[in-house]
Amino acid sequence: MANIIIVGCGRVGSQLATLLSQGDGNVCVVDRNAAAFSNLDRNFNGNTLQGVGFDEDVLVRAGVEEADVVAAVTQSDNSNLMVIEVARRIFHVPHVIARLYNPARERAYMQLGLDYVCGTSLVAEEIFSKIMSGHGSHLDTFGDFEVLRFSIDLSMTPRGRVKVGDLERNHGIRIIAFERRDGSMSSIPTRDSVLYHGDSVLACIRHDLLNSFSVYMMQR
Incomplete structure (x- = not known):
């Protein structure tokens, strides 16, 4: 808080x-x-x-x-x-x-x-x-959208993971790329890609959704 x-x-x-x-x-x-x-x-x-x-x-x-x-x-x-x-x-x-x-x-x-x-x-x-x-890191602003890089907090989700497609559909965002927490893999995701707690994410988020989506952003 x-x-x-x-x-x-x-x-x-x-x-x-x-x-x-x-x-x-x-x-x-x-x-x-x-x-x-x-x-x-x-x-x-x-x-x-x-x-x-x-x-x-x-x-x-x-x-x-x-x-x-x-x-x-x-x-x-x-x-x-x-x-x-x-x-x-x-x-x-x-x-x-x-x-x-x-x-x-x-x-x-x-x-x-x-x-x-x-x-x-x-x-x-x-x-x-x-x-x-x-x-996280604020990279740029495009009209009503913010491009951010942050570590994703999935501690409150079942098994600490979520599919990219579900996250995008439920929160109106777009995941551009991700990297595993341990640096073992980085990728441009598909809708079936799975994100795990602590993964680093590059995302495009609409400005008016930042407040509600901030629960998924780990504090630096």
């Missing part, structure tokens, strides 16, 4: 919080303005905290010491940068993501190794995809 902190509860932050709170994660939304929490959908199932997102005490109260992800989506590039730098450098949060307004800063963010989303269209959905793809 992922612990996620979202700093900023405007249009993007509130939408992102609602998307994530519908899954199995624990979501806490931080905003300096308590009135901003009215942007949250009535289906939001998480916690809110008033405060400055880059304040260490506020982040501790939000649960940063156990956080898996911190996403900074305020309307200020400087604030977003401060939030994720505090989160990763002081609290060692494994995955931090910032919303970036000024494209001129992209090069600097890349040089610093910071994960970011630039632009105003579909920002919440893109950050949501990045958070979900933290279960």
